[in-house]
Amino acid sequence: MHLSLSNTKIKIAFTLVLFALMLAAPMFLSEFRLSLLGKFLAYAIIAMGLDLIWGYTGILSLGHGVYFGLGAYCMAMHLKLVASHGELPDFMSWSGIEKLPAFWLPFQSPAAAILLAILVPMAVAFLLGYLTFRNRIKGSFFSILSQALVIITVTLFVGQQGYTGGTNGLTNFDSFLGLSMSEPSTKLMFYYITAFVVIATLILCQWLASSRLGKILVAVRDAENRVRFIGYNPVTYKVFIYCFSAGLAGLAGILFVLQEGIVSPAQMGIVPSIEMVLWVAIGGRATIFGAILGAVITNAAKTSFSEAYPEWWPIILGAMFIVVVLFLPKGIVGTCKELAEKRGWFQGKTRSPLQASSQARVTLDNDTNPAVTK
């Protein structure tokens, strides 16, 4: 068989296939499996955001669990207030707090909660991003700082039990906008909303990546100093894309908490945060589809393995990190693309940004590596 397709056509075809699959899934899957898939799709939204900053811009954030968690907590605070029917949430009275804290008040309105669930992660990301990128703090240093952000946020959330629910987190919700959350029809609706958000995010991210902005992001990844010399300010672009991806993580948090019905500090810890990076790595860096695939496949594998062999899961997860980095640096989608290219199934623009960069990096490293220029 000899196929010959352009890149754009393939992308459109894949988007349509993905959309059709997600719409058809409720017909094939049991209620339990469907709720799992709904959560995985929420994760896919985070993965797309991470792909934009890591795959395209080359910033490795180990702190996306925090942004996801903040979004989820904002939504959960609203749900908790609804479930308390105007009284003080139960965990607050256990901790001896008598009046609703002021920062809980805006969350009485669902619209404000949704808005804040996206804006709060963006604000935190802006602070961390601006203050580090501005000083040209290097890639790995930033990763460490973002990981420290995870640690302190988790300790803060666990420690301030009266305000955040402590280790148990927030749970026991009953309804959202008057819809009972335990009804199958509501759950199905949340699933469809998630599916639509995934498609919308996919289109938005594809558009961003192929726009002029996306090209500058790739340029920042491959040669930040040269971008600066040409006259762009990389800080603006990095901060923008970092906030954008934090906002996506917050959005994913909203959708996650609506379907899962619980949020706790364990979901935003160090391990979940770094697992998010693995989704992108497995699916394929700098391919938006790869992020979705990676998130769904990795989590499906995690669910089935940890059901069957819980004690072996960490070893398998660890091995996946090593294998992907050593043998599959382009991930599933990147590797498939490469195979397809070799067989000549593509025409027109065929090289993925990552491939172009891995060749460019050989020469670039020499003039940006401090060990050489010192």
Added chain:
Amino acid sequence: MGLLLLQLFNGISLSSILLLIALGLAITFGLMNVINMAHGEFIMIGAYMAYTIQQLFQKFVPASAFGWYFILSIGVAFAVAFAIGWLLEVTLIRFLYGRPLDSLLATWGVSLVLQQLARQIFGAPNVAVKAPEWLEGGLVLSEDLTLPYKRLFIIGLVVVCIVIIYLYQYHSRGGRNMQAVMQNRGMASCLGISTRRVDAQAFAFGSGMAGIAGCALTLVGPIGPSIGTYYIVDAFMVVVLGGIGKIIGTVAGALGIGVLNTAFEYTTSATLGKVIVFTLIIAFLQWKPSGLVTTRSRALD
């Protein structure tokens, strides 16, 4: 007054542990630009070595000699962590030079595997290591100020380690080779230094230091498979704060974080203290983005 001094002492004691951990990190990061997330697991290996040797002593050695097990376990912990570090460098790390973020992910995978292996070998619950008798008790300075011998021993151990590292780095052939590679890899290689071997040695050496740190940690409290994760992020912060390339920077970074952490945790609360220290570090980096002490360079990045 006594209370204040005690807090300061606790701060220095925490600093000394962080320093032991961070020294290895600073070397591998400065030399190879590799972020070793599995460093915490070398702490864990060292701690379990101390535990194993204690068990062996209790079984096979007369009770009178029990006190000596700790000295032996420091050596064994270093040797085992050194060997595993060498193995890791040869089998994995050397394929990842020039890809710092990838090395971070791969070593994270290694750390997950090592933690789970420890869980399967030694069991998930924490185990306690009994300190030798000569470390029980403390130095009584005044009524309200007693310095535990254990903590004093750790501080002494760190001082000894730093002196050894200093002598090695600046006054031995191997250490000077390491400095040369750190400063200019290409030129060092041209002058006949085997950079491959220097890398492997440095990585193994850093891992060995983490093993000693793990051994010291058994004096502080019970140990478990995930003991490394408690300290590793703080240790990385020490490296970020202290800067790369000179021992003195790491020492200053460790002292800063250790003392500030203890001070703020004492005056506010354990959770708020961490938040304040992190904010201070970010604020400090606004002023000195590459840390307290750095080697001077005209490079852009």
